[in-house]
Amino acid sequence: MCIFIFAGFVPFLLLLSIEGSVGRPFYPLPSKNEVKHRKSLQTFRPYNIAHRGSNGELPEETTGAYMRAIEEGADFIETDILATKDGSLICFHDVTLDETTDIAKHKEFANRIKTYEVQGDNVTGWFIVDFTLAELKTLRVKQRYKFRDQKYNGKFSIITFEEFISIALDADRIVGIYPEIKNPVFINQRVKWADGKKFEDKFVETLLKYGYKGAYMSKEWQKQPVFIQSFAPTSLVYISNFTDSPKIFLIDDVTMPTQDTNQSYWDITSDKYLEFIKDYVVGIGPWKDTIVPVENNYLGPPTDLVAKAHAHDLQVHPYTYRNEQTFLHLDFHQDPYEEYSYWINKIGVDGLFTDFTGSLHNYQEWTAPSSKEDDGDASGLLHKIASMISSFKND
Ligand SMILES: *[C@@H]1O[C@H](CO)[C@@H](O)[C@H](O)[C@H]1NC(C)=O
Numbered sequence: 001m002c003i004f005i006f007a008g009f010v011p012f013l014l015l016l017s018i019e020g021s022v023g024r025p026f027y028p029l030p031s032k033n034e035v036k037h038r039k040s041l042q043t044f045r046p047y048n049i050a051h052r053g054s055n056g057e058l059p060e061e062t063t064g065a066y067m068r069a070i071e072e073g074a075d076f077i078e079t080d081i082l083a084t085k086d087g088s089l090i091c092f093h094d095v096t097l098d099e100t101t102d103i104a105k106h107k108e109f110a111n112r113i114k115t116y117e118v119q120g121d122n123v124t125g126w127f128i129v130d131f132t133l134a135e136l137k138t139l140r141v142k143q144r145y146k147f148r149d150q151k152y153n154g155k156f157s158i159i160t161f162e163e164f165i166s167i168a169l170d171a172d173r174i175v176g177i178y179p180e181i182k183n184p185v186f187i188n189q190r191v192k193w194a195d196g197k198k199f200e201d202k203f204v205e206t207l208l209k210y211g212y213k214g215a216y217m218s219k220e221w222q223k224q225p226v227f228i229q230s231f232a233p234t235s236l237v238y239i240s241n242f243t244d245s246p247k248i249f250l251i252d253d254v255t256m257p258t259q260d261t262n263q264s265y266w267d268i269t270s271d272k273y274l275e276f277i278k279d280y281v282v283g284i285g286p287w288k289d290t291i292v293p294v295e296n297n298y299l300g301p302p303t304d305l306v307a308k309a310h311a312h313d314l315q316v317h318p319y320t321y322r323n324e325q326t327f328l329h330l331d332f333h334q335d336p337y338e339e340y341s342y343w344i345n346k347i348g349v350d351g352l353f354t355d356f357t358g359s360l361h362n363y364q365e366w367t368a369p370s371s372k373e374d375d376g377d378a379s380g381l382l383h384k385i386a387s388m389i390s391s392f393k394n395d
């Protein structure tokens with residue numbers, strides 16, 4: 001009991017220390033923390049994938065959101081990788097800064113608004129690709145949705161791919177990473193690297209630099225688990241020459257063609273295509289409403305996509321599970337546990353992208369508890385105590 005109360009307090013103390021020290025990096029690079037016995041990744045139940053961190057609670061893709069997700073039991077922390085004007089890889093979802101930063105308040109950037117074509121649409125805004133990393137670091141991130149907690153707006157800056165990796169490597173147990181090669185067609189059009197390499201090369205180089213390698217479930221993988229994800233099949237096929245890390249092919253809404261090969265949803269979910277792509281990926285990541293189509297906010301009959309993928313030995317990691325009323329379909333009686341139960345027990349998915357890692361973790365610990373034999377918990381607690389003490393020292 002004591003442990004539960006104590007563990008509950010840690011995130012808040014850590015968050016307080018973050019708020020008080022926005023200017024300095026929170027983690028040394030590369031990871032210097034010596035943790036001898038780190039609890040291993042659970043692999044006996046569907047993966048809890050913290051979508052942009054615990055972004056249901058803290059602004060997405062920030063140190064705070066990722067640390068919170070780790071405290072709450074994420075198996076993987078998920079991120080979208082984009083590139084800056086000067087070629088740095090950063091964690092950010094949109095190609096524009098408008099929705100989730102305070103860019104509009106920065107008068108010095110007022111003349112930087114542009115219009116570019118992105119996946120067939122003309123988009124106007126402040127584009128990541130027009131800013132250097134140093135410029136982006138002067139911005140502060142905010143919550144995307146008005147109905148979520150606004151308390152942490154302005155407390156966190158944009159982080160790099162390397163900073164994200166160090167958060168995972170510094171965790172008190174083994175936590176996987178799940179980075180996306182985001183908008184590769186657009187990024188390769190707009191960002192050029194001096195060595196002539198492209199976005200996908202830089203992405204893989206970063207993973208290799210920090211030791212992410214090895215096939216799914218290999219010893220190397222279990223030490224530093226990673227899933228590489230992309231909506232662009234060409235990128236996944238291309239990088240398979242440079243890394244054997246497991247890859248997940250993301251699948252968009254039925255109306256969206258692929259950004260690189262202009263293939264339809266029906267084409268890329270056909271048996272023929274799954275048979276082709278399975279040589280390069282270990283699974284697919286479809287939007288959940290395409291697996292079980294929704295009408296008038298009620299679920300319709302499930303499609304056979306999960307059965308088809310499993311028949312091709314592909315995992316299925318759908319996105320995105322969100323607790324709020326505005327996202328929960330009426331079948332679930334406003335109860336996110338009912339939604340998790342449906343997808344895990346009835347549809348049989350292998351991983352879930354969620355904005356509320358804590359809820360998914362609690363549900364899974366309740367219905368499929370992890371082994372108590374692992375001594376990781378005890379050493380994890382000691383590490384938490386050490387982190388607390390060092391955070392006090394720094395203040
Ligand atoms: C985007 O804007 C350009 C320039 O105005 C125009 O030529 C092009 O047709 C537009 N594209 C789309 C998809 O609307």
Ligand SMILES: *[C@@H]1O[C@H](CO)[C@@H](O)[C@H](O)[C@H]1NC(C)=O
Binds near residue numbers: 237238241
């Ligand atoms: C992978 O490497 C092989 C051998 O060098 C080459 O023939 C092939 O085109 C490469 N594949 C991609 C997708 O670049």
Ligand SMILES: *[C@@H]1O[C@H](CO)[C@@H](O)[C@H](O)[C@H]1NC(C)=O
Binds near residue numbers: 257262
């Ligand atoms: C993509 O495919 C659609 C449907 O086949 C076609 O109408 C459209 O012109 C294609 N777009 C591009 C950019 O090739």
